[in-house]
Amino acid sequence: MSNREIVVENLGKEYAGGVTAVRDVSFQVNSGQIFGFLGPNGAGKSTTIKILTTLALPTRGSARVGGFDVVSQADQVRRIAGVALQEIGIDPLMKSVELLSMQGRMFGASRKEAANRAEELLHLVRLEEAKGRRVGTYSGGMRRRLDLALALVHKPEILFLDEPTTGLDPASRRDVWEEVRRLNRELGMTIFLTTQYLEEADELADVVAIIDNGAIAIEGSPAKLKASVGTESINVAFDSRETAENARAELGDMADTIQTDRDTVRLYMNQAAQTIPAVVNRLQQANLNPISLTLTQPTLDDVFLQVTGQRLQAEAAQPQVA
Secondary structure, three states, X not given: OOOOOEEEEEEEEEEOXXXXXXXXXEEEEOOOOEEEEEOOOOOOHHHHHHHHOOOOOOOEEEEEEOOEXXXXXXXXXXXXXXXXXXXXXXXXXXXHHHHHHHHHHHOOOOHXXXXXXXXXXXXXXXXXXXXXXXXXXXXXXXXXHHHHHHHOOOOOOEEEEEOOXXXXXXXXXXXXXXXXXXXXXXXXXXXXXXOOOHHHHHHHOOEEEEEEOOEEEEEEOHHHHHHHHOOEEEEEEOOOHHHHHHHHHHHHHHOOEEEEEOOEEEEEEOOHHHHHHHHHHHHHHOOOOOOEEEEEOOOHHHHHHHHHOOOOOOOOOOOEOO
């Protein structure tokens, strides 16, 4: 069986002027896993992806993709890895079957082989009925699926997806999710996924790693990471950040973990529902009046907030029409 692992050891990257983008990153993605790679802006996420896809050289450490070193065996890495970047560079005047056939020829396929592969991929990503249309007429979701197909032309063992659903409406986003699941399930493909949507990582990833300040801050399955925060959370919202901070000081001894998120105090603990009356009573005694109080299960957003001190905010982009 082919090696579909990604192994990163003590990876570091420094730019001119002494700017450190990646400090000491180590992780392993096993064959057939979907690996979610998350991090705030400037954390080192983009630099790590560039190194893994041979678009940048590391300053120190090593990385192997599919058993090949990303520096000394970059050509082999490009042969076994597919890359779908966030910015889709697709000629709007061409048709999808033409783009896919051209990509196949670039990877050494004959004209017939490239045409057959194009038809196969159009079926895989459910674009057969649109193959005669110019790509410029495609919806955002259709263009994302075509971008996936282009990354799969050479039958890669490992697929890198860089924020594949940014800007898509919810329906198109779920279409892409289904394609990713199918590629992983039916082809056994290892998938390295970066995303701005924590719900997306929760839905798709077997393992999630969060990078912060150039190093891996936490890693594990979504369920394990959420359990590390607590089994439930009491979320108490106030009319100002200052009031929330005062409430945190009053409630600090009542929770296993407590966080302030702007004007909301979050208390994480087991059996949180039974603690609600005591929380309300404590706040009343301190003359702190909440706007609302809710009980929820922890999410990856809570994990991200705990690890990085901020929430992962998706870029403000208008969703594209499906």
